[in-house]
Every structure is written in C-alpha cells, then in structure tokens.
Amino acid sequence: MPWLQIRIPTLPQHTETLEDALLVAGCQAVTLLDTKDQPVFEPIRGTTPLWQHTTIQGLFEQDIDAKQLTATMQQLIDSEGIQAGEIVAEILEDKDWEREWMDNFKPIQCGERLWIVPSWLEAPDSNAINLKLDPGLAFGTGTHPTTFLCLRWLAENIQGDEKVLDFGCGSGILGIAALLLGAQQMTGTDIDPQAISATIANAEANGIKRESFSVTTEPLPDTEQYNTVIANILAGTLIDLKQTILSHLKPKGSIVLSGILAHQADMVIEHYRNQIQFEPTTEHDGWVALSGIKTG
Numbered sequence: 001m002p003w004l005q006i007r008i009p010t011l012p013q014h015t016e017t018l019e020d021a022l023l024v025a026g027c028q029a030v031t032l033l034d035t036k037d038q039p040v041f042e043p044i045r046g047t048t049p050l051w052q053h054t055t056i057q058g059l060f061e062q063d064i065d066a067k068q069l070t071a072t073m074q075q076l077i078d079s080e081g082i083q084a085g086e087i088v089a090e091i092l093e094d095k096d097w098e099r100e101w102m103d104n105f106k107p108i109q110c111g112e113r114l115w116i117v118p119s120w121l122e123a124p125d126s127n128a129i130n131l132k133l134d135p136g137l138a139f140g141t142g143t144h145p146t147t148f149l150c151l152r153w154l155a156e157n158i159q160g161d162e163k164v165l166d167f168g169c170g171s172g173i174l175g176i177a178a179l180l181l182g183a184q185q186m187t188g189t190d191i192d193p194q195a196i197s198a199t200i201a202n203a204e205a206n207g208i209k210r211e212s213f214s215v216t217t218e219p220l221p222d223t224e225q226y227n228t229v230i231a232n233i234l235a236g237t238l239i240d241l242k243q244t245i246l247s248h249l250k251p252k253g254s255i256v257l258s259g260i261l262a263h264q265a266d267m268v269i270e271h272y273r274n275q276i277q278f279e280p281t282t283e284h285d286g287w288v289a290l291s292g293i294k295t296g
Contacts, residue, residue: 003092004060006069009035009085012054021076022058025069029059062091110148111155114177119205129180132205133173146258149282149289150174150232153256158182165248167231169215172199174230179208187226188215222247230256235264239271246275249294258289265290
C-alpha cells in the first residue's frame with residue numbers, strides 16, 4: 001500500500017525529541033539521514049562521528065491527516081525552540097521494493113575470467129567462471145570498489161591448490177570466488193552469524209562441496225596458516241588485528257588487504273611493511289587494495 005513520508009531537516013541534538021514525537025503520532029518507522037550527503041566512511045578510532053546536519057524521516061500509513069501531522073510537528077518545533085528546516089510530507093507510491101532492488105543488481109565482470117552473477121539472472125558468458133550470488137543479509141555483492149578490487153586480484157592470481165583464508169567473509173563472495181578459480185580449501189571467519197549463514201548458502205548455490213570450505217565466528221588457532229589471506233574490512237581494524245591476520249599467513253604467502261580509503265593506504269602499509277613486501281597499490285573510486293608477499 002502507499003505510505004506517507006515526512007522529512008524534517010534538523011541538527012543532531014534535536015533528533016531524539018523529534019523521533020519521540022513522530023512515534024507518538026503513529027509513525028511506523030524512523031530513519032536518520034545525512035542532509036548534506038557527507039558520508040562518514042570510517043570513524044577515527046575512539047570517536048563517534050555525527051553528521052552536522054541530519055534529516056529525520058518518518059513513515060506513516062497513508063490515511064493519516066498530513067496537514068494536521070505537519071502542523072503538530074511545527075508546533076512542537078516552535079514551542080521547544082528546535083532548529084529545523086521546512087517539513088516536507090509526500091506520498092510514496094506502492095512498489096515491490098524487493099523487485100526494484102533485484103532489477104538494479106547486474107552481473108559484474110572482475111578480470112578476464114570471473115563474473116559475479118545475481119542468482120536470479122543468466123550468466124552473460126557461459127564460458128567464464130560465474131559466481132552465482134544471493135547476498136542475503138550480509139555485506140558483499142561485488143558492487144563495492146573494495147570487493148571488486150579483491151575479486152580482480154583473485155581472478156589474476158589464484159593458480160590452483162591454494163589454501164585460502166577469507167578474514168571477515170561477509171557473504172563469502174571472496175572465498176567462494178577463490179574456490180571456483182581453483183583454490184583447494186577455503187576458511188571463512190566473521191563475527192556476524194548472518195555472514196556464516198550467507199556464506200554457506202552461497203557456496204551451496206555454486207556447487208561447492210561442503211568439505212572444500214569451513215566458516216566460523218570463533219577465532220582460529222594461531223598455528224593454522226594459509227597460502228593466501230584476504231581481509232576486506234576497514235583500515236583501523238586491519239591495523240588493530242595485524243598480528244592475528246599475519247599469524248595465519250604462511251611465509252612467502254600472498255595477502256590482500258582492502259576496505260581502505262586511498263588516503264589511508266600509507267598508514268596501513270607502514271604497520272605491515274616489516275613483514276610484507278608490497279606490490280603496487282590498486283585503486284578504484286577512491287578505495288584501494290594492498291597486496292604483497294610475507295617475507296618471513
């Protein structure tokens with residue numbers, strides 16, 4: 001059914017008061033948005049960044065009186081001395097939101113021999129290696145630049161028989177791609193149980209035998225080592241977990257670190273350079289992937 005959406009631009013310190021008022025008025029869902037579209041990709045460790053300008057958005061059933069609702073919210077804003085912009089109320093047309101999302105997810109080519117293909121679409125190149133993907137509730141569809149860079153590296157570097165660790169596996173896209181490209185064994189780790197479920201489902205959808213991979217939310221023994229380690233997470237986490245990540249990489253093994261903004265690359269390299277001989281950095285849309293070989 002159609003919905004009434006109300007949007008109120010304000011400042012972060014006023015959002016709680018406005019959210020409470022919307023919920024009392026019968027709001028079904030409240031969302032906070034960045035008014036000026038200034039993304040916070042990764043906070044400085046130890047800080048909680050806030051947008052300077054926030055829009056609070058409420059969703060109501062269509063039969064509510066929009067004029068009365070707007071007047072009530074404006075009265076609250078005036079009486080409480082809240083700094084807010086113009087209140088906008090609009091009807092959202094009835095849509096099949098799941099279908100609209102599916103229509104916007106297209107096959108992605110990663111290097112010469114690998115395609116990421118939505119599970120509901122036909123593969124564009126039947127002769128290529130086609131990874132069928134249903135992202136589910138876990139991050140990782142191949143559309144993000146960091147995921148794309150890792151997939152392209154895998155397509156260019158997996159030779160066969162590697163033992164691969166997908167550290168922070170999400171939907172399992174990277175580890176599954178490695179297996180389809182010829183890796184012998186894959187282990188995926190993630191702190192989110194939904195990621196484990198998504199990885200298992202995506203592996204099964206691609207015909208991966210259960211004995212070829214394992215996934216866990218538990219820390220791996222430090223003695224368990226791999227020929228290739230992929231960690232597509234965030235720069236701060238890559239730095240904080242450096243010793244854990246490197247402990248799982250065999251000497252002369254290959255590593256790929258991503259989830260890194262271009263201006264963060266030197267910082268990550270500096271923390272790893274004593275044990276990793278880095279190759280040239282690859283960049284896509286302001287994000288980078290760092291790859292190299294463990295020297296000892």
